[in-house]
Amino acid sequence: MKDHALTLTVNGAAHRITVPARRSLADALREDCGLTGTHLGCEHGVCGACTVLVDGAPIRACLMLAVQAEGAEIRTVEGLASGGTLNPLQQAFTDHHALQCGFCTPGFLMLATAMLEENPAMEEAEMVDRLSANLCRCTGYTNILRAVQAVAAARR
């Protein structure tokens, strides 16, 4: 299988990697860039655990090839906090107990980041709808919704 040398720009940093054509963006982030915050829950595009932002839009990193992401701005959970400080969304997740095992959390954080950037004044009904993109088995979603609402309310 032919290998490809490429550069991924993740959270503003350039990662020069060499990967087979079939390597997914999720695997490249985890294994070639060492950014294991992005998780894999199904590898078939349903659970959303692998959600990252590519040029601002939430995508399933298990369904995108690494070679397709060259030249794009990729953002992952590792880029949310600044230094030791959680960003407001991360803080709201812990304040509202929106995570238990934390496996789905990076995906939800990136999904919600995109939602709030797109429309900081999003109504609850649309939030519920958009959050249904991702799966969580621990929390029952109620507290995830509360956390996202709290951030939206603070920005209003």
Added chain:
Amino acid sequence: MTRIVGRDVKRIEDPALLRGRGRFVDDIAPPGLLHVAFLRSPHAHAAILSVDCSAARAMPGVHAVLSYADIAPLLAEPRLRVALPSPAYRQTLDRPILAMDEVVHVGEPVAIVVATDRAIAEDAAALIEVEYDLLDPVADAVAALEPDAPRAHRTAPHNLLAEFTLAYGDVDAAFAAAPHVLRESLDQHRGGSHSMECRGCVAIPDAVEDRLTLWSSTQTPHVARRMLCDMLGLAEDRIRVATPDVGGGFGPKLVFYPEDAAVAVAARLLKCPVKWIEDRREHFVATTQERDQRWDVEIAFDDTGRILGVRGEVIHDHGAYTARGINVAYGAVSAMPLAYVVPAYAMRCRSAVTNKVPVTPVRGAGQPQGVFAMERLLDAAARKLGLDRAEIRRRNLVPGDAMPYATPLRTRGGMQVVLDSGDYPRCLQAALDRAEWDGFAARQAAARAQGRYLGIGLANYVEGTGRGPYEHVSVRIEASGRIFVATGAAAMGQSTHTMLAQIVAEQLGFDMANIEVVAGDTAAAPLGLGGFNSRQAVLAGTSAHVAALKVRERVLRVAATLLEAAEADLEIEGRAVQVKGVPAMRVTLAEVARAAAGLPGFSIPGGAGPGLAASEEVVIDPMSYANGSCVAEVEVDEATGAVTLRRISFVHDCGRALHPRIVDGQVLGGIAHGIGNALYEWMGYDEQAQPVTTTLAEYLLVTSTEMPAEISIGHIESPTPLNPLGIKGVGESGVIPVAAAIASAIEDALSPFNVHITRVPVMPQHLVAQISPEAVR
């Protein structure tokens, strides 16, 4: 008054998880790591005639391809002997690490491939040639017990795995004399656990010391070590099993699996680290599930609705092997009467072997099925008598003033079931109040006038929590002044680290940041049972409490000598011991620990011996029984059969809550799981026992849009006398009554059509078929 316990303190797990710095099993990547793919059986039942690995072995990047014949010489024990003891077994069905000469379910591992990356390993697995001779499969538990059924294992005498009857009182006399008897046939289905993280393990051999470390996303690391020692023929000091962060468990991760053993064998053989991460499709065919039960049950009651007796038969689908025991079946049958005064009871239960994935507990462990059966019968009895469904339950619930209430039941370990505390009728009333049960008839009538079908339903449950006998916890203050807590308990998302740190901090300075918790590591705790059965807050929490009290006593004795003060005048505040109200007179915990560690030739201050450490395995044999009541309100579209959940009102009692927000979180997660079981989650098999739902697009998990707009959770605290903190378990409670309550609500909504709910999940097509049979013809 407590300062930390019972409060919503910050979870110590969160910061790393929120920053993407958790360490889950797939995040562990030691240098030289190789990757595994398993070749799995595509057939539900077949004899293996030959396995040819030569083409796979020849592929570049492949390090090893091993079938059963290749690993057999390396094994002291080729089968996983995991069955819990019981006199009920009628045959032994322990599974092998890799299939020997027969495969008995789709997904059973046949060969292990180790390669430089997972994709290559999967490519190579596709080149293994296995010659199968197809055998008739058993796809259904009820059919499995027919006399002429094919055998799920070709050499087995029959498909009966186990048989037992749980009975007390003279049930036949009760039925003979009863004015009313009703009968139901119920088909129940639960599906998988589907933790968002699948299973996985990394085996790291250490050639220098001839040891092996297995990182595994297991709920029971000590059991895993024992199994590995038995199977590999190694002593306990050769193997360490440690759990990293675990991305949810919900039951199936408590089981020891063939893959764990195969990966360990491969790592020892190849002398390099080997990793296997289960993918979701494998999870559907290789991780244990909890599935079908058929209940044929009868209830006898008098004119006032009082229960006189319950009897019947259960057929439980055991799957293809014994991966745990008869515990799910036993849990289901013993949960059925628990909340109510049932004077006579007889339930015969048979576990049937089928050619499907082995069955072990999934969150709830049979209890949701037992509760469903009981609550369906009570709804039927209420209808027969024209009684309010809440009223018939009020008349039969174990009354609050009867506590502690010794039931005639016994646990599967043979201990009498004593309901230790609680006020079930009060709990029910609280749930009814939250749900505005009394005003519902008016809401329903108003909606019907608009052509909308609203319904309300309810269910009660009692859950056995805190399965003993013990859990290990040690507490130690080191010379740095830091407090180290180690336990055999295992964390999988239920805040175990926070829970233990809270309990220890309460006694040792109130500073949770000064506490380091290690859970689920055989190198850190000599003994451990692990995480299952809503047990860890009860057992590990109690051991932590007692150990922390002992360390506290030592700290105060040593500090009293150092400060020349009376122990009674001292307090531990933050990282120091001080004279109460005089912070200037203090010694740090570090100084106390150094003094207690001793100096050559000097005696240890305080006279309590060296060190500041204690370890505990507090034994609590009786289980503590939590309880709760759930009311569901639904709207059903009579044209499509679509069910919308409007509201769930849930009141529960798990004794004293250590952290109310975490308790709420556990209940919420359980409710979501229960909604899935009630309406969506269906693990399908065709008549050849081929699984037909093997992606998350086919098997539907609840998402945010399926959750009811209104969820209201209430707590009643009836501390148990069985442990010093008064706590009961909560991990499974949310799931138990939900399917029963939703079924009751749907039946109520569709009462104009006489719709009768006898199975879960309730699917739209089943409802439409009952609402307008002519439409579906």
